[in-house]
Amino acid sequence: MAFKLFKNGDDLYNQGDDLIKRGEYAKARDILQKSIDKEGGVDDVAAVKVALIDLSSRLTNPAAYRNLESKLKAVSQKQLEFGLTTFDRDALITECVLTAQKMQIMDATSNDSSKNEAAKQLQDLAVRYQSEIGDRNLIVLEIFKNDTTVTGMTEFYNLMAVSYEYMSDAVVWDNPSQAAEYQQIAMGYRQQNGQSGDANLARIRSYSCTSKCWLCGRVATGEGIHFFSAPADVSPALDKDDNGVAKSKPEGSTQIYICRACYSAVSNRSDEISQDYYNRAMAEMRAMEARLQAEIAALQTQISFARMNR
Numbered sequence: 556m557a558f559k560l561f562k563n564g565d566d567l568y569n570q571g572d573d574l575i576k577r578g579e580y581a582k583a584r585d586i587l588q589k590s591i592d593k594e595g596g597v598d599d600v601a602a603v604k605v606a607l608i609d610l611s612s613r614l615t616n617p618a619a620y621r622n623l624e625s626k627l628k629a630v631s632q633k634q635l636e637f638g639l640t641t642f643d644r645d646a647l648i649t650e651c652v653l654t655a656q657k658m659q660i661m662d663a664t665s666n667d668s669s670k671n672e673a674a675k676q677l678q679d680l681a682v683r684y685q686s687e688i689g690d691r692n693l694i695v696l697e698i699f700k701n702d703t704t705v706t707g708m709t710e711f712y713n714l715m716a717v718s719y720e721y722m723s724d725a726v727v728w729d730n731p732s733q734a735a736e737y738q739q740i741a742m743g744y745r746q747q748n749g750q751s752g753d754a755n756l757a758r759i760r761s762y763s764c765t766s767k768c769w770l771c772g773r774v775a776t777g778e779g780i781h782f783f784s785a786p787a788d789v790s791p792a793l794d795k796d797d798n799g800v801a802k803s804k805p806e807g808s809t810q811i812y813i814c815r816a817c818y819s820a821v822s823n824r825s826d827e828i829s830q831d832y833y834n835r836a837m838a839e840m841r842a843m844e845a846r847l848q849a850e851i852a853a854l855q856t857q858i859s860f861a862r863m864n865r
């Protein structure tokens with residue numbers, strides 16, 4: 556650089572670094588971008604820092620991780636720093652690859668038919684977190700959340716839990732007992748990860764709960780899926796133990812158990828009845844409106860007739 560009249564790329568780079576240390580990412584990004592424009596190449600560390608700043612506001616966006624990955628691959632330095640954190644380039648590349656995949660699998664999984672496939676992919680990914688990151692903490696969370704508790708291992712447990720929850724969701728319609736078993740495994744992974752697993756336990760209870768339908772007497776397993784409880788007026792004479800293995804109402808409550816078939820038949824019929832009442836009410840309203848219109852028209856005729864004869 557012949558002139559020092561304007562700041563050169565290195566000066567700008569150092570200024571950008573100071574701003575990052577102060578947490579002023581937006582300003583730092585502008586300055587670093589100027590440094591890249593002046594004399595940066597494709598292998599510019601400033602480009603990595605810009606990509607990191609862009610990631611900071613898009614931590615759940617796979618594209619932001621892929622962008623950072625490509626910038627990291629372009630630099631030759633093995634050790635890099637961002638603010639006060641020093642990190643290994645290759646470790647962050649691995650983290651970007653795995654995180655982008657994780658976000659993508661979880662985003663793409665909406666219906667039950669894709670959940671088994673997603674579960675398989677998540678288990679493969681979990682094993683990669685375990686083997687490729689292991690006990691090391693995730694760099695991105697350390698930099699932006701000051702959190703060093705999330706490691707390759709905690710991600711392994713977390714993803715294994717999610718994968719068994721997906722498998723449970725996929726099978727609960729056909730086989731609630733199997734779904735309960737998957738929830739049991741998911742709970743084990745969550746507990747190894749220091750979580751309570753309460754949500755899993757609640758599902759295990761409802762999926763393994765068996766009842767006898769109060770209406771038809773069929774036995775159904777899986778509360779909220781294959782049978783429901785509904786409010787009912789149960790008189791003391793009716794509320795005696797039915798001596799069966801499966802109960803037809805929860806103990807001491809004013810609810811009864813109804814299997815899905817009975818429940819849907821009753822609610823469909825009740826919808827039809829409501830629709831019928833609605834149609835009749837609307838027809839009567841329309842008839843009344845027509846009568847009123849006729850009376851108004853007759854009155855108007857009388858009024859104009861009276862005016863003409865005044």
Ligand SMILES: [Zn+2]
Pocket residue numbers: 768769770771772773813814815816817818
């Ligand atoms: Zn029934």
